[in-house]
Amino acid sequence: MSDRWRRVRTEAYRFLAVGGLATVVAVVIFNFLVHGFHTGWEAPLAGQPYFAFVIANLIGMVVSYRGSRTWVFRDRPPRTADGGRLLFVVINVATMLIPIACLWFSRNVLGLDDPYSDNAAANVIGLFLGMVARFYLFRTLVFQKPVVLAELKQHPLQVFELAELDVIEEPTAPSTSDPARRPGP
Template sequence: MAGRWQRVWTEAYRFLAVGGLATLVAVLLFNFLVHGFHTGWDAPLSGQPYLAFVIANLVGMAVSYRGSRTWVFKDRPPRTADGGRLMFVAINLVTMLIPIAILWISRHVLDLDDPYSDNIAANVIGLFLGMVARFYLFRRLVFRRPVHLADLKQHPMQVFELADLDIDPLDDPVDLSEEPTAPSTSDRAPRPAP
């Protein structure tokens, strides 16, 4: 049980680091597109904060996927043949509605449209809630739990491919040959007719 929680905490702090980098990229791009960083010229999307938020977060999503796939969940194989990309994008798009809703409430209910209010609503409160939802959904739906050799002995039908095995040389060796197997007595399957 301690190993499981250690794995969760390791994935969580790595997820926060990757999410922090992706958020930094998205926040900088959002502020450039909406507020222009006080450069003296009009921001390209100053009248369209929602579109700017979506664009900025699509770029952040690309950073997040690469970091999640290669570092955060490196020990978890993806559930799908596309490396989990489609489910990753779907989860990100759905959870992007959380900060957009918070930004909408800030602008239309609370009537706050200054740069500080936009950033607190969308990039602090909204992204925090979205990040918690994404971490849970990525672990459950995009990346499979690694299978250890000791787990295989207790639940032999858990692994369907040899690549699903996560063999740790520091674990206690497990002897799977305790029960001898009998030779197969089944006949070959008949060939289908042309």
């Protein structure tokens, strides 16, 4: 197996682990807010499952960013000065529409509003589809391709995309301000 595929596989496993932790956090918060865990009192957002889903997943997003930045993509420097935070949030909010659409479909088209149906629609099917989209988008847009010195030495121009290369133009005439160097002995 090539180093590239080994790196992709390692990042995918780590991404699944961090995403799993963030999902557990979001699912627990979502279920508490919408269904109350049978605590004996009314769930705080029982009539607002979409808002509760957004709140729970924003908290899960914080967990996901910290894990992605420090463990999953630690060998990939962020593309932007803010550490990729803004693009990370934009991608997460955009892909959050996938599980919300699954939750909406389950509740409004199928007429299912029990805890099992909500979790199957939003936290299983929707989050799986969103996770696939986020993994691809994070790898390509938020975190840069890592530079491996062995690859750079063997294929110096294939490691970077042309847009990432800084081309430094050499002056056409020698500088008159610098004294000419004498050839060595």
